[in-house]
Amino acid sequence: MTTSPAIVDVADVSKRFVLHQDKSLKERIVAFARSREHQQDFWALRDIDLSIETGSTVGLVGHNGSGKSTLLKVIGGIIQPTSGTVRRRGRLAALLELGAGFHPDLTGRENVYLNAAILGLTRAETDRYFDAIVDFSGIESFIDTQVKFYSSGMYVRLAFAVSVHVDPDLLLVDEVLAVGDEPFQRKCLAKIADFQREGRTIVFVSHSSDQVGQLCDRVVVLDHGRMVHDGNAADGIKALRSTFEAAHSSPARTTGADGALTSGARIDDVRVTSTSTDLSGDYLPGGDIVIDIDYTIGSVPSGWIAGIDIETPVGQGVYRINTDGLGIELPTSPGSYSLGITLGGNALGAGSYQVHASLVTPQGRDIDRRQPAASFSVSTEPGAVGVVHFRASADLRTT
């Protein structure tokens, strides 16, 4: 395979935002007289270098305020960077907000033409796609109704339908995939998959690590305006997690002079074993998976809960259970304990999995958390794909 040409080239881009508390002319003049000390500024993006190849699907992730939406807008040309350059080629469609430019007083039909023109279609092209757009949105009978009478679902469906028919080379998507009902969401994801197959480049911002894991072949993690990771999806989600944890307030926990825990609690060790493994140590279906959590208590509120999460490497949740669900009351007296959770009859599909362990208060606040705490792999008979395992068979009859 030859290397694909770059479609977007972001070179050394920084963006500074100046926050004004004042908006009116009078306030400006007054503020100007008081010098610039009332301006607050912060860097939404710092020294971003990024080259995106044609045909790739890139996920921009990060916690709130990490600059991912700003980066998307800078690529889209909506915001100009304070320094650095963005170079781009091919036709762009930016899906930053569905139905931007829809006018409530116009009918669906009029809005389709207007929105398509905003996204760069000519009238002749819109005429050609019109039936497909209406068909995709599934609101044929309301197309000549003013959109102010639409339900919010109909509104976004029509908007999305227009957007995906624009024939873009580069599609920028900002958290708009979580719209509509489930069948429509599936339709959207199928459309995205079509786009990928057709070699279109997609850059999207998402909070859902499931979605990122499913769709992206590359993940860029931003933290406070800086790029902290750029690479494959699985590592990206790990990096994202670590920025979340850094942002998380450190668990309240104090140790006495002898190193013994006087308040809070601590996970000391998490071990995962299986009663049935193959020669390479992969777990086999049907065996029991045992997760042992060793922990030490300083002081904890009564009713606290210990739990485990099992996820795929791209962060898709697979299984979750805690002591509350198991009906176990955990002791609160200081000391060291070992909690064993047995998951009988391993029904996981082939692949590797991560185990997260957490100790939380009854209100759901973290006491301590290990993420990931351990990992394991499952192998099954070849041919089956998925996160669950069945004893599959088939029989064929003539009818």
Next chain:
Amino acid sequence: MADPAATLRSERIATLPLAEVGRPGGLIEGTARSLRDIWGRRELLGLLVRRELKARYKNSSLGLVWSLMRPLSQLLIYYFAVGEIIGLARAIPDFAIFVFVGLTAWTLFAEILSNSTSSIIHNQGLVKKVYLPREIFPLASVGGALFNFAVQFLILLVAVLALGRFPLTLEILYAAAAFIMLVTFATALGVLLAGLTVYFRDLEHLIEVILAVLFWASPIVYSYTFVRDAIGGSLLEQIYLANPVTVAVLGFQRGLWIAGSEPGSGIEWPPDLALRMLGVFLFSLVLLWVSQRIFSRLQGNFAQEL
């Protein structure tokens, strides 16, 4: 890359040059590029104008008629209050036509200015979410105002014809030139104000006040003859005549208000009106270019300021 469509697309994209996003600051090439951008989106511009007009009268049963109500009611007010009661009509022949010509020109100017001033703010949903050459929004306001002007102008023509004074003279060229000049001037100001208003919201209200004052600074309900009699030959008169709107209104009147140009009407015109119009037009062109450059600089931060 198994899919042939994907390979094709990739090959096509490889042939395109990587273009810098945003606008280079160059004075000449920046303008050229902006003009190309706007020209490329002319279809959208048309749709935005239609959206404005359609949306404005969508749910009213009289629709378009309303856009005529205001100038017509103004015409009646000025005709009776200023013309008949105060008595200006005695000094100004065909007073109704005179007022309507002035009002038509003025409405065009005022509408372009006030609509484009708030155009970016009214379209902030789009400005924040989609990249478009942003000049399109004030230009769409200009388009909307031009449409209203066209309707009003048509009525004016009918009225002039009804009075049997169709301006079939070379003087009509004055009106055409004044029209081009006024639109250029108003667009230049509109583009500039549209950009500035994003940063200084007060402008939106300030403009309304300034327009109300400016209305009386041009010979719309009174004729230039009065001004001449009062301040003729002084510096004040030169200042009065330096107002581009005044020059435009005079141009419209010269072209369409035949009674005023007839010998013996007692109506005076400023000397070298044609030269003044040319001057204002050239000034407006420069202003338009400067405005566009300023707008271009300002628009980089629109999305975050709104």
